[in-house]
Amino acid sequence: MKRVINYSPGRGPGLFLAILPFLLIGFVYLTASEARLAVNPADKLMPSFSSFGAALARMALKVDPLSGQYLFWTDTYVSLLRLFSSLLISTVIGLVLGIVIGFIPYVKAGFSALVAVISLIPPLAILPILFILFGLGEPAKLILMVIGVAPYIVRAVALTVGELPKEQMIKAQTLGGSSWQMILRIVLPQVMPRLIDMLRLSLGPAWLYLIAAEAISSEGGLGYRIFLVRRYLAMDVILPYVAWITLLAFLMDVALVATQRRCYPWYNPKEG
């Protein structure tokens, strides 16, 4: 008998093991749902897979008579637009502030405490302030998401810059690099692949603030829809929407990993 830690599955069994829990969860849901529907065919809490299909078809393939739109797709479009713009703004703020704070001692002395404190403010607690200041429209929602994500990126970038080996910076100076040239060609390129890791970690909070903002005030979006149909206990819509949001988040994560592998082959190299 070898130690447990020395047994590892091959490719095929590994894949099977990865899929197995999903199948199990699906099976458990299906049995429970069938049992409830057998007792009460009008049960709304655990709809059958076929009612999910019907609800999705209604939302995604038919034009909504009230708004004249395919609700599923407009919700998706509106939410993704909000998510991507907030991530873009946060990334730009995070890169610029993070690099100058991490690289320039005087800026660090002046700003790092401020950023640390700002990052501790619970964004949802100041949502009412945002609504008062910016109204119920898009800006308040974007600002909420940016406040939720940007301080983390600023701090993570600043830390990353601080962790670059000091020898590199000395070497760069002996090659005649100015502070600006060092930012452009030594610091920024080495921050980029790590920024992708930070974005991956930020996806969770970004979705959280997106859905919170949409739930409270919105005219559309995935979070808005979920909270809207909640009034009718429409689990047949809510669960597919949740699954869709999860799938979108998963695909973004996969895309970020692929970008990192592709664009930064020197980063985290597996072997020599």
Add this chain to the structure above:
Amino acid sequence: MTTIAFKSVSKEYGGVRVLEDISLELADHEFLGVVGPSGAGKSTFLRLLLSQEQPTHGKILIDGQPIAPEPSQDRGVVFQRYSVFPHLSVLRNVTLGREWAKAPLTGRLRGQERGEVEAEAMRLLERVGLGSSADKFPHQLSGGMQQRLAIAQALIVRPKVLLLDEPFGALDPHTRKSMHHLVRELWEENQMTIVMVTHDLSEAFSLSTRVIAIDKIRYDPQDPTAYGSRIVSDIEAKSKIVRESRKAEAVRMLEAVA
């Protein structure tokens, strides 16, 4: 011509004295080996000469002028590790110094200028034996090749002094040997001064023209931090004699021919 002078330099870190009263005159085209026990302050000595640290007392002159208070192009450096940039290809690592000199704003060159700099970098890479690795990333190179790259990268800006801090400390004996040859040859070709820190005495003596040993000579058991290291011996090494005699030989040959 490059001369280096330490004028009674000392260095303290928060009251802890590491180096004291270091005075040294280094003639042109010397290869100085700095030896001493671990923790004696060899790296500190090098960091002072690099302006990575400022002396607490005394001053350091190159060619009679005080050195710049921050690292600059006249003093190149190769550390034991982290001397090359992992995100740049071997070729880009070497062109960097030139690109920065010619493109202050963008830090990178395009077109013909870039071609010229690349050709220059390739010659250097060929010289250190990395001609066929120009497109690789540093992590694809062995430890010895990375140090060759670090040296080529430093040489492209033509420093007056090349500073080496245990540059071969992490290499296997065979690779070490070939690096010794390379460094000796580059030193002779480039008419520069080399200051090399090592804890390997035989390495110091086989490469250098002059070897200094630094160590604590006084020690107060009541106050272990009261005294710092000084230069405890200063020796002309074999290479110097070999070089001088080789020069004399060449002159004699010339005279004989004439």
